[in-house]
Amino acid sequence: MSLQTAPAGVQGGGIAIALKEAGKDFETAEGLVRALTPTNFNVREGEFTVLLGPSGCGKTTMLRMIAGLEAPTSGTIEVDGRNLWIADKRDNVALADMGMVFQEANLFPWLSIEDNIALPLKLRGVSKSERRQRARELCKLVGITGFEKRYPRELSGGMRQRASIARALSYDPKILLMDEPFGALDAITRDAMNIELQRIWMETSKTIVLVTHSISEAVFLADRIALLSPRPGRIQEIVEVPFARPRAVSVNEDPQFQHIANHLRDRLEH
Amino acid sequence: MSLDTPIVSTVAPQQPAKKRKKEIPTWIGSVTLLVLFLGGWEFYVREFNVSKLILPAPSLVIEAWYASLWLPSTWYHTWITALETMLGFFFAMVFGVALGAMLGKSPRLEKMLNPFIVATQVVPKVALVPLFVVWFGFGITSKVVIAAVLAFFPIMLNTALGVKSVERGYREVLASLNASRLQKITQLEFPSALPYILTGMEMGVVLSIIGAVVGEYLGGSEGLGNLAVKEMNSYNTTALFAVIMHLSALGFVFYAIVVGLRRFLIPWHESAQVKK
Numbered sequence: 108m109s110l111q112t113a114p115a116g117v118q119g120g121g122i123a124i125a126l127k128e129a130g131k132d133f134e135t136a137e138g139l140v141r142a143l144t145p146t147n148f149n150v151r152e153g154e155f156t157v158l159l160g161p162s163g164c165g166k167t168t169m170l171r172m173i174a175g176l177e178a179p180t181s182g183t184i185e186v187d188g189r190n191l192w193i194a195d196k197r198d199n200v201a202l203a204d205m206g207m208v209f210q211e212a213n214l215f216p217w218l219s220i221e222d223n224i225a226l227p228l229k230l231r232g233v234s235k236s237e238r239r240q241r242a243r244e245l246c247k248l249v250g251i252t253g254f255e256k257r258y259p260r261e262l263s264g265g266m267r268q269r270a271s272i273a274r275a276l277s278y279d280p281k282i283l284l285m286d287e288p289f290g291a292l293d294a295i296t297r298d299a300m301n302i303e304l305q306r307i308w309m310e311t312s313k314t315i316v317l318v319t320h321s322i323s324e325a326v327f328l329a330d331r332i333a334l335l336s337p338r339p340g341r342i343q344e345i346v347e348v349p350f351a352r353p354r355a356v357s358v359n360e361d362p363q364f365q366h367i368a369n370h371l372r373d374r375l376e377h
Numbered sequence: 378m379s380l381d382t383p384i385v386s387t388v389a390p391q392q393p394a395k396k397r398k399k400e401i402p403t404w405i406g407s408v409t410l411l412v413l414f415l416g417g418w419e420f421y422v423r424e425f426n427v428s429k430l431i432l433p434a435p436s437l438v439i440e441a442w443y444a445s446l447w448l449p450s451t452w453y454h455t456w457i458t459a460l461e462t463m464l465g466f467f468f469a470m471v472f473g474v475a476l477g478a479m480l481g482k483s484p485r486l487e488k489m490l491n492p493f494i495v496a497t498q499v500v501p502k503v504a505l506v507p508l509f510v511v512w513f514g515f516g517i518t519s520k521v522v523i524a525a526v527l528a529f530f531p532i533m534l535n536t537a538l539g540v541k542s543v544e545r546g547y548r549e550v551l552a553s554l555n556a557s558r559l560q561k562i563t564q565l566e567f568p569s570a571l572p573y574i575l576t577g578m579e580m581g582v583v584l585s586i587i588g589a590v591v592g593e594y595l596g597g598s599e600g601l602g603n604l605a606v607k608e609m610n611s612y613n614t615t616a617l618f619a620v621i622m623h624l625s626a627l628g629f630v631f632y633a634i635v636v637g638l639r640r641f642l643i644p645w646h647e648s649a650q651v652k653k
Contacts, residue, residue, distance in 0.1 A: 174553055175552075175553065175555075176549060176552055176553060197555070199555050202553075202555050203555070205553075206553075207549075207550075207553040209546060209549065209550070211546050213544070213546040213547055213549070213550045215547060215550075215564075215565070215568070215569075216645050216646070217568045217569075217571075217643065217645045217646075218645075226550075226554070226564070227554050229564075230551075230554055230555075230556050230557075230560055230564070258645050260645075260647075274550075
């Protein structure tokens with residue numbers, strides 16, 4: 108396993124993830140709540156897709172269904188052409204194509220950073236020396252070289268989240284799923300992490316699906332934004348973001364950036 | 378430690394280390410307090426001519442204790458009490474961790490067993506000691522059983538609490554990685570519950586000694602508890618105090634071992650941080 112480098116934004120034209128009438132209803136004491144109306148949506152290979160919307164719009168539900176953490180109550184989800192959910196049971200081959208990054212870094216406090224990063228490899232029975240080697244490469248990729256032997260509590264929030272991205276990448280999945288990964292970070296760290304994430308994405312040529320409620324984060328990162336709206340949760344609109352890569356933070360001064368952001372804001376308010 | 382101390386403890390929240398100026402080390406304060414206490418005791422006994430039968434001076438107690446250290450019988454009784462404590466603690470660990478883990482994993486089982494757990498909790502277990510003596514005889518078996526029964530509850534309850542307290546986010550990480558049931562136990566639930574188990578062990582080891590000694594009070598002819606009763610019956614209060622001192626030292630050794638395990642087993646945990 109090595110980190111491949113490929114020009115960013117190159118899309119194989121294939122479909123990485125396909126939602127086909129995939130929806131989710133939750134049963135609550137007040138009756139059935141529709142978290143996500145049956146939805147059709149394709150994530151293209153190599154693409155950076157952002158699911159944007161206010162809370163309760165089903166964006167996290169959508170991501171968690173793709174990640175294999177929650178079963179859809181209707182429709183199907185295909186990952187690399189394989190049906191992920193067959194009658195509430197996950198297809199483990201399809202699952203292995205994806206790495207998940209949560210809002211909290213969720214590093215295990217009893218493991219050093221390198222052991223946290225290599226945990227997925229340990230579960231897969233990879234030898235210790237190979238795990239060490241891989242953890243070192245990944246620390247370099249996410250910019251935390253030198254912290255391999257530290258414990259999570261010794262790292263700042265931003266660095267912990269870098270480590271959790273490294274963990275999700277450790278087994279070289281084709282797809283990276285991120286659920287508001289920088290939501291718990293301060294604004295300055297968040298900007299820096301957005302730049303870093305763009306670089307990591309360009310260096311590894313993964314398909315990324317990221318959930319956020321930040322409009323500027325969405326426009327900065329995404330090739331395509333799926334705008335979701337609540338009650339009931341559904342995709343309202345899909346917006347293409349055409350800026351060249353790599354984007355600098357200053358891209359937000361671009362009039363077209365403003366235009367897209369304003370458009371999204373209008374749609375979110377109505 | 379009394380028997381009705383709450384036996385489930387929460388694990389302390391993380392606190393940022395405070396930077397302190399140069400201060401007198403706290404152990405100097407502790408030693409000063411001890412010296413003051415013993416000094417006050419000695420002074421009181423001498424000044425008011427308190428009978429040796431009621432309260433011997435600490436100097437006499439220490440002397441008697443020191444002298445007893447050279448008697449082989451002292452060490453024989455120590456060994457018996459230590460053995461009962463260790464065996465009782467061992468069985469409490471085996472059953473406590475196993476049942477605690479099952480209760481922690483299965484809310485249904487916990488709900489079902491909860492009335493019984495509460496019922497056995499509120500029974501003053503030392504009241505069962507005569508019964509155990511009747512059932513298991515005057516040998517060490519009855520003491521081992523008592524030590525095990527007393528230590529079992531804090532270990533079981535803390536283990537169950539620890540398994541229930543595994544963070545949801547950590548579980549989701551393993552779920553997204555498709556970990557097996559066994560991997561979930563070895564990689565997450567056990568290490569995550571370990572600080573709680575150790576807290577239960579700290580409480581349990583102290584209760585084990587109490588159990589062994591109370592058992593010796595009531596039956597048999599061996600062990601430090603029995604030695605204490607003999608000294609009491611011969612009105613040798615000084616020797617009784619010496620036995621109590623010896624028992625405390627034994628208790629301290631056991632407790633220190635379990636506390637030492639914390640630093641060794643969970644160096645990552647806040648509770649194992651060396652406070653400066």
